[in-house]
Amino acid sequence: MNEPSIQAVGLTKRFGSFTALDSLNLNVEGSKCVGFLGPNGAGKTTTLKLFTDLIRPSSGEALVNGVNVHTRKKKALESVGTLIETPEIYPSLTPREALTMVAETRGVPAAERKKRIEDVVTEVRMDEWVDKRVGKFSKGMKQRINIAAALLSDPRIFLLDEPTTGLDPRGMSEVRDIVKSLKGKQRLIFMSSHLLSEVTDICDEVAMIDHGKLLVYDTLSNVTSRFSGGENIVEVGFLRPLDGGVNGRIASGVPGVTSAERVDDRTLRIRFNGGASTQERLLSNLVGMNLGVISYKPASSALEDVYLNLIKDTK
């Protein structure tokens, strides 16, 4: 089976004299999570709406698995789970009924429907509410049902527009876990977000857009290193509180490291030059120092720096 893919070819959307999306060329292929970033009005939601045929392109094409979404929507979206804005569900339906409607529309086999609905409802922690009418639900509860609807047919591609919008911190965390688990199941996730920490936490690649133009599309580590003068930033978490001199020991004793700042008594933000091999050496050195390393991840502030620089440049 071919790798799942979404592709924008010269994709342009104009609303009167305003160009919301300007000749977007983007090819995302394979099993990964791509964070789609940009300020308000940059063209993120417009792009996702074009990929779901909620709006028509002024020119260019939106392709899913090589199929044009506008001219062959049924074929193009057959293996795509979507969450665009915060959809409303017919208020007098229960989540079970709304999800059955989605399952029947998408052709989930009758014998599997009940089980799958129960699975996705459990996944989004809405078991207790599955037979209550949606009309009285909060925005966050509706968003959970919308996420369940996107998961229901177990598609290969997910197009998610700020999926954690309206959720409480626990809900946000749960959705991130869901997205992470999808990555493990060989899915392609294309997700817009305002939350840089969220993208850093769960995405492998990042695409940035502003004024309808694509600014960059690359792996997270390449983007952060390419736009920060080759410098990478990682946040390292430790099991035990760190002693006062550890920053200096890391900064001076580990090759490539330019600085090590203390974020709190168990977290360091380490800046270093170099690519994957330097990272490997850094991590192995840190482990070798017996400091009790328990986490190691690219710092969201690095992405934030890149984001702010790129967005500033396009103003």
Place this chain on the structure above:
Amino acid sequence: MIALSSTQAESANRVPSSLTQVRVTMKYTFLDYFRSRRFFILLAIVLLISSALTIVIGYYRPPGLLSSDLSFYSSWWGISAVLLTALFGIFFGGDAISGEFQNKTGYFSLSHPVRRSSVYIGKWLAAFLASSIILVVFTAVTLGNGVYYFGLSLPYQFGEAVLFTWFYLVAVLGSTFFFSSLFKTSSYAILVTAVLFLFAFNLIQLLVASFAQLEPWFILTYGSQIIGNVLSTQYPPHVTTVRFGPEGRALTAYNATIPEGLVIIAAYFIVTAILGLVLFERKEFT
């Protein structure tokens, strides 16, 4: 988490035919209508009208109305059916499409592998079904009263009037869905539909016939005259001219013939259904 592999999921799901998707949309939209306040309000209006007519006729026994079975059905059905059908259109059709945009339910129903035409037709069928249920209640009450006063022998004209009403309902819903597709704001769509069907069409029809002395063949409510006219003892003439005043000014009244009425109703449905569908296909979720 669902435990299917990507390959299994791909092979397990087969997006159904558009016809099946029409049925799915119809089923759940109807469920939504059936549980909604609007359904019960309409049902209450129908029961209120039916009860009022039952009580008034039972108490006063108006001789003109009870002079024959035809005049009974003419007074009961001929007066109420067209108004009720307009209300069905306003209640079930007014915001059927515009609501998908305003309430954002379209983001839920249309971001799947489904054609917009399937959703449009499914919603139309749901509105037709919901309206038909209430119309059946009104028909049953009418028949109950008719049988009470005149026994089981029903005039065939009543059957025709009922059929024409259902036919008119098809066109009214076609038209209201079209107006609903024009707007993204439900209140505008409902307002325009209500004004047109409750006032504007009748007013235009009157002005065109009386003052321009033209046959208002292009007005849907003109076609709907056949519902009441078919229950007349003698079907009214196509054109009637009354002269009045010292100068003998002519006032012309037109009555649609049955074939003419059917053609007007059918044409309204066909034209508005096509236009409404095209509008919905082209409308964007901005």
